[in-house]
Amino acid sequence: MPELAEVEYxxxxxxxxxxxxxxxxxxxxxxxxxxxxxxxxxxxxxTGSQFSEARxxxxxxxxxxxxxxxxxxxxxxxxxLFCQSPETFEPHKHDHLVIHLEPxxxxxxxxRYFGRILWHRGPEEPDWWTQAGRNLLDDDYTEEIFRESLxxxxxxxxxxxxxxxxxxxxxxxxMADEILWRxxxxxEKRGGQLSEKEISALYQCLREVCRDAMRVIAxxxxxxxxxxxxxxxxxxxxxxxxxxxPLARIQVGGRTTCYSPARQGKAP
DNA sequence: AACCCTGTTATCGA
DNA sequence: TTCGATAACAGGGT
Numbered sequence: 288m289p290e291l292a293e294v295e296y297x298x299x300x301x302x303x304x305x306x307x308x309x310x311x312x313x314x315x316x317x318x319x320x321x322x323x324x325x326x327x328x329x330x331x332x333x334t335g336s337q338f339s340e341a342r343x344x345x346x347x348x349x350x351x352x353x354x355x356x357x358x359x360x361x362x363x364x365x366x367x368l369f370c371q372s373p374e375t376f377e378p379h380k381h382d383h384l385v386i387h388l389e390p391x392x393x394x395x396x397x398x399r400y401f402g403r404i405l406w407h408r409g410p411e412e413p414d415w416w417t418q419a420g421r422n423l424l425d426d427d428y429t430e431e432i433f434r435e436s437l438x439x440x441x442x443x444x445x446x447x448x449x450x451x452x453x454x455x456x457x458x459x460x461x462m463a464d465e466i467l468w469r470x471x472x473x474x475e476k477r478g479g480q481l482s483e484k485e486i487s488a489l490y491q492c493l494r495e496v497c498r499d500a501m502r503v504i505a506x507x508x509x510x511x512x513x514x515x516x517x518x519x520x521x522x523x524x525x526x527x528x529x530x531x532x533p534l535a536r537i538q539v540g541g542r543t544t545c546y547s548p549a550r551q552g553k554a555p
Numbered sequence: 556a557a558c559c560c561t562g563t564t565a566t567c568g569a
Numbered sequence: 570t571t572c573g574a575t576a577a578c579a580g581g582g583t
């Protein structure tokens with residue numbers, strides 16, 4: 288489920304425990320979500336440390352413990368984060384990491400095991416954090432930078448390019464469809480086939496969808512309004528809220544894609 | 556019961 | 570090198 292704004296939402300779920308001290312860790316070290324992670328060092332270093340910082344970038348989260356502990360969380364397809372009190376916490380089969388602080392309990396739950404926990408110890412942030420792509424909501428993420436991404440991958444269908452986390456961190460399946468629909472660009476159109484007007488529209492809609500998602504979803508996971516494609520994309524017989532014509536579903540780059548033929552045209 | 560999925564990664568081949 | 574297609578991962582929802 289989690290894309291840009293959902294990840295921000297889940298990051299905020301852990302923030303109430305900032306400043307608290309870790310008493311105990313529960314984890315299943317053989318678990319897939321710990322692939323490549325030194326769980327022994329994670330357990331040893333986290334215990335007794337103070338939860339000091341919470342950040343999100345794209346689909347990745349970074350939580351700092353003490354000065355030198357950096358816990359990375361990726362939610363995959365179905366990951367969730369919770370913060371509960373010890374009285375209300377009930378262990379769940381798919382709770383892969385449970386951090387008992389005083390007085391809160393932080394939980395990483397993932398029924399599908401596509402998520403991932405990373406761990407790094409040292410004074411500096413880990414490489415997998417500093418090497419992430421640009422923040423699409425920053426003022427310095429300009430149309431020129433967006434154009435450069437299109438140039439670099441001019442033969443890739445627009446839908447597939449938008450899903451590339453190196454270029455567009457945080458964009459996932461529903462956001463990519465929403466952006467293309469708002470910009471009236473067919474998902475299979477390639478970067479090199481886009482007109483100047485289409486490129487500008489895509490850039491504007493990319494920024495707009497990121498802002499709208501953060502505003503509506505990040506604080507309390509509100510339902511987006513009916514005016515978004517989001518509300519219609521999975522319904523059989525869904526109707527485009529802009530044209531009132533039927534929506535269509537196709538596969539692009541292996542991902543199910545919903546679009547409005549009346550608005551976005553036929554395959555190029 | 557069969558099929559689908561808001562994600563990532565390895566592999567193969569053009 | 571680059572990119573697309575495909576499969577794999579694992580469980581829950583429809």
